[in-house]
Amino acid sequence: MNMMEIEKKWQNYWDEHQTFRAINNDNTKKPYYILVEFPYPSGAGLHVGHVRSYTAHDAMARMKRMQGYNVLFPMGWDAFGAPAEQYAIKNHIHPKEAVKENIHNFKRQMKTLGFSFDWSREFSTADPEYYKWTQWQFLQFYKHGMAYKATVPVNWCPNCKSVLSNEDAAGGVCERCGTQVVQKEKDQWMLKMASYAEDLLKGLDDTHFADRVKLGQINWIGKSTGAEVDFKVDGHDESFTVFTTRPDTLFGVTYCVLAPEHPLVLKITTDEYKEDVIEYTKKCSLKNEMERTELNKEKTGVFTGAYAINPVNNEKIPIYISDYVLVSYGTGAIMAVPAHDERDFEFAKKFNIPIIQVLAPSTDLSTLEPLTKAMEGDGVHINSSFLDGLNKEEGIKKILSFLEEHHIGKAKVNYKMRDWIFSRQRFWGEPIPMIYCEHCGWVPMDEKDLPLLLPDVTEYEPTDNGESPLAKITDWVNTTCPKCGAKAKRETDTMPNWAGSSWYFLRFMDAHNEKEFANMDIMKYWGKVNWYNGGMEHTARHLLYARFWVQFLYNIGLVPNKEMIDIRVSHGMILGSNNEKMSKSKGNVINPDDVVKEYGADTLRVYEMFMGDYQQDVSWSTESLRGCNRFVNRVIKIGEKLNDKEGYQNPSSIHKTIKKVSDDLVTLKFNTAVSALMILLNEMEKYPDGITKDEYRVFLTLLNPIAPHITEELNEQYSLGKPLCESAWPIYDENLIKDTEKTIGIQVNGKLRGEVVVCEDDTTDTVKEKVEKIENMQKYLQDKEIVKFIYVPNKIVSIIVK
RNA sequence: GCCCGAGUGGCGGAAUAGGUAGACGCACAGGACUUAAAAUCCUGCGGGUGUAAUAGCCCGUGCCGGUUCAAGUCCGGCCUCGGGCACCA
Numbered sequence: 001m002n003m004m005e006i007e008k009k010w011q012n013y014w015d016e017h018q019t020f021r022a023i024n025n026d027n028t029k030k031p032y033y034i035l036v037e038f039p040y041p042s043g044a045g046l047h048v049g050h051v052r053s054y055t056a057h058d059a060m061a062r063m064k065r066m067q068g069y070n071v072l073f074p075m076g077w078d079a080f081g082a083p084a085e086q087y088a089i090k091n092h093i094h095p096k097e098a099v100k101e102n103i104h105n106f107k108r109q110m111k112t113l114g115f116s117f118d119w120s121r122e123f124s125t126a127d128p129e130y131y132k133w134t135q136w137q138f139l140q141f142y143k144h145g146m147a148y149k150a151t152v153p154v155n156w157c158p159n160c161k162s163v164l165s166n167e168d169a170a171g172g173v174c175e176r177c178g179t180q181v182v183q184k185e186k187d188q189w190m191l192k193m194a195s196y197a198e199d200l201l202k203g204l205d206d207t208h209f210a211d212r213v214k215l216g217q218i219n220w221i222g223k224s225t226g227a228e229v230d231f232k233v234d235g236h237d238e239s240f241t242v243f244t245t246r247p248d249t250l251f252g253v254t255y256c257v258l259a260p261e262h263p264l265v266l267k268i269t270t271d272e273y274k275e276d277v278i279e280y281t282k283k284c285s286l287k288n289e290m291e292r293t294e295l296n297k298e299k300t301g302v303f304t305g306a307y308a309i310n311p312v313n314n315e316k317i318p319i320y321i322s323d324y325v326l327v328s329y330g331t332g333a334i335m336a337v338p339a340h341d342e343r344d345f346e347f348a349k350k351f352n353i354p355i356i357q358v359l360a361p362s363t364d365l366s367t368l369e370p371l372t373k374a375m376e377g378d379g380v381h382i383n384s385s386f387l388d389g390l391n392k393e394e395g396i397k398k399i400l401s402f403l404e405e406h407h408i409g410k411a412k413v414n415y416k417m418r419d420w421i422f423s424r425q426r427f428w429g430e431p432i433p434m435i436y437c438e439h440c441g442w443v444p445m446d447e448k449d450l451p452l453l454l455p456d457v458t459e460y461e462p463t464d465n466g467e468s469p470l471a472k473i474t475d476w477v478n479t480t481c482p483k484c485g486a487k488a489k490r491e492t493d494t495m496p497n498w499a500g501s502s503w504y505f506l507r508f509m510d511a512h513n514e515k516e517f518a519n520m521d522i523m524k525y526w527g528k529v530n531w532y533n534g535g536m537e538h539t540a541r542h543l544l545y546a547r548f549w550v551q552f553l554y555n556i557g558l559v560p561n562k563e564m565i566d567i568r569v570s571h572g573m574i575l576g577s578n579n580e581k582m583s584k585s586k587g588n589v590i591n592p593d594d595v596v597k598e599y600g601a602d603t604l605r606v607y608e609m610f611m612g613d614y615q616q617d618v619s620w621s622t623e624s625l626r627g628c629n630r631f632v633n634r635v636i637k638i639g640e641k642l643n644d645k646e647g648y649q650n651p652s653s654i655h656k657t658i659k660k661v662s663d664d665l666v667t668l669k670f671n672t673a674v675s676a677l678m679i680l681l682n683e684m685e686k687y688p689d690g691i692t693k694d695e696y697r698v699f700l701t702l703l704n705p706i707a708p709h710i711t712e713e714l715n716e717q718y719s720l721g722k723p724l725c726e727s728a729w730p731i732y733d734e735n736l737i738k739d740t741e742k743t744i745g746i747q748v749n750g751k752l753r754g755e756v757v758v759c760e761d762d763t764t765d766t767v768k769e770k771v772e773k774i775e776n777m778q779k780y781l782q783d784k785e786i787v788k789f790i791y792v793p794n795k796i797v798s799i800i801v802k
Numbered sequence: 803g804c805c806c807g808a809g810u811g812g813c814g815g816a817a818u819a820g821g822u823a824g825a826c827g828c829a830c831a832g833g834a835c836u837u838a839a840a841a842u843c844c845u846g847c848g849g850g851u852g853u854a855a856u857a858g859c860c861c862g863u864g865c866c867g868g869u870u871c872a873a874g875u876c877c878g879g880c881c882u883c884g885g886g887c888a889c890c891a
Contacts, residue, residue, distance in 0.1 A: 211806090212806060212807070215805075215806060216805090216806080216886075216887095218805095219804095219805065219806090219886085219887065220887085222887095222890065224890070224891085226891080242891080243890095243891065244891060245890095245891065246891080257891095297889080299889085322889095323889085324889045324891090325889080325891075326889075326890065326891090328890090329890045329891080330890070330891065333891095334891050335891085336891085337891090341891070342803085342889090343889050343891075344891080346889095414890075414891090415890090416890050536885080536886080537886090539886095540886085540887090573885095610814090610815095610826085610827070611814070611815090611827095612814060612815060613815075615807095616807085616808080616815095617807095617808095617884075617885090618814070618815090619814080621813080621814065621828070623813090623814095623827095623828050623829065624813090624814060624827065624828050624829095625828095626828085627826095627827050627828055628827080630827095630842095631827085633842095637842095663818095671814095671815075671816085671826085671827095672815095672816070672817095672825085672826080674826080674827090675815090675816075675825070675826040675827075676825095676826085678826055678827075679825075679826065682826090743822085744821085744822070745821075745822030746822085747821085747822085747871075747872065749871080750870095750871065750872055751872095752822055754822095755822065776857090776858095787871090788871065790871055790872085792821060792872095795821045795822095796821040796822075796871095796872075797821095798821080798871045798872060799871080800871055
């Protein structure tokens, strides 16, 4: 058999018959939306890891279609991104040309693997017809006060004169030229994502994401409950606010710390310390975020000469500045309780600041020993005036009401998640449809003028001052103000890579709508994405961005649900045969094209489903792949043993397999689905009179979602019925699955000593009789007293003897 | 440091709610077919002990303890590996 030809033949058949085309608003069928993350079309082509998740969900989609669902299983391209831009800079061709080629290659590979995507809905995020709506949605963010410009620090290479991503500035040096990277303030578009923190947290309850995915999101949002407390600066009118999760330790505060960027720093610093402070602040500004948060870094800082007043006891405490306090979290200032915070403890030790213990393991103060490290957990309050004797929870409650009563603080919730920096100084992204006018300020483009197209040019290098390459294209930049008609300039930043992927699943529902990003009725019809599969590396960022985007659209009435994704799952990685991540440099990369050429697409598909637990990492094994190839060949070979009988020779095995495969394909247990089919094949091969057409047909149907080409071919070759992709999925009969007889184990005093055949409705007494008759059991039962006889129906017999 | 995930034969992995651990596959060994090899088919395959063989017995799911008639599975305490976050107050 020529696999290449057979596969091509059926791939053409599916194309010609539009077998996998999903119909919008088809009310004769239940909708079912299965989504796999669309890839970034890199030059490297499809990875075997893509094949794993695509095959898995393809199998699901194919079964669901046969079960009568209207299945939406789309594919597209996340086409904006840095690699295409780098390539363009080097070769002076427009990135869209390189992307076009890569897409062509990806699509070819996907076709050879037989994925049942509805190609009629294909699009790329870099298509103007698509990014028109990404821009349009940005305008909605802007119009609803959710987008704003802010000055934020970025990594800046003074040599290359360009803004670097954190990845390109790893270790604090520019990846390209090795120059020390500095922090530079830059105006960026921001989306007010932090204001959605609580909703994004709560919304998780309306989803069925895998636990590890939910946890990833929860951690990223980083909710922490505590209080804000106001501290007056001694001898000044100024005061500052700190955030703490432990207001109950206020009596243990021995100093305060402001972030070096805190606005109050220079105002309160005394002349004596001014020089030190300025120097320290300067030093910090040279470090990027990576360096500042470096592992196990020793604490640094300087005293400002100023003192704060602890509002609960009026103690004078020194104010330091240190970069262990981040300006971007909380209030950028902390109260330090060295006795009960590890970082404060370390700092206090280094700067010889007193440490006051306000929590003890017990109330017995005579046993109190000096702390060798901070005591961070619960305990009993001491040295804390009206909090003495209370535990952590009680203490927090009491101090909160005290703070609120005296107007010196209040309960406060903080989130780690920040607003979304939505600007990139890059060429290859969606242009931000904003115009700057000297008179009117920032003015949104008129919606009817969208899309704002990326210009066709030949130079993509960044400009000298770190502006996007678009800034050099003066024809494009210079425009008129939509409001007053005066000369104005376009925004030259583009959107981040995550923009287009934040709503593509909505577009798939209604991919070619020219009037709106997607029609409401159509979105209502499809409802939520039933299954969304993607890599674990996207659980924090992509998935949160997408959920934020959807929640916003929901709040302004443009999508039917606040959460549009129901189940999110993540496949495990496929590692090289040496157990390491596949990479060119390690030489352990497997190219799906080669495997398809040598063994056929079906073998690759079966192997990737069989190789292990879908959600777990596995390493590649060509031997194991060959084993799956043997299985496929045996499926072909058993066709020669077709007899002219009808029905099932062993209905129980067939129905059990139907149940097993049907269940496993929607619970991600693809490996045991394949194994069940192997077991059935092993059994059928042993039938003395060959197999019936009915048996072959049902077997091929069950295998079809995983190995769609060869099963269709065999089905046709032996005239077993109409094409499987147009046939119904078999239904099992519960009655035929039940075993009337079963062999179960017999335990005596907890040890397995024999086995017995029981019938389904045997009573304990009948089983006991049976067991007592078994010869081999005599030596365990004779001359012994049976203390207890346990029979767990159809499971086990357990006897206790004395 | 914190948060996940995982530790089961030579290997990838099975084991619905605690109920005969090792399904299925790979590798390996022996045999059949072949002039020979490959392919294919058959048999065996956790360790130990034991038997002419069958049987029998002991140990065994990272380690230590516990609950239970019964623990890979539940509980407590560790260890190792993989991944993510990382001075978030």
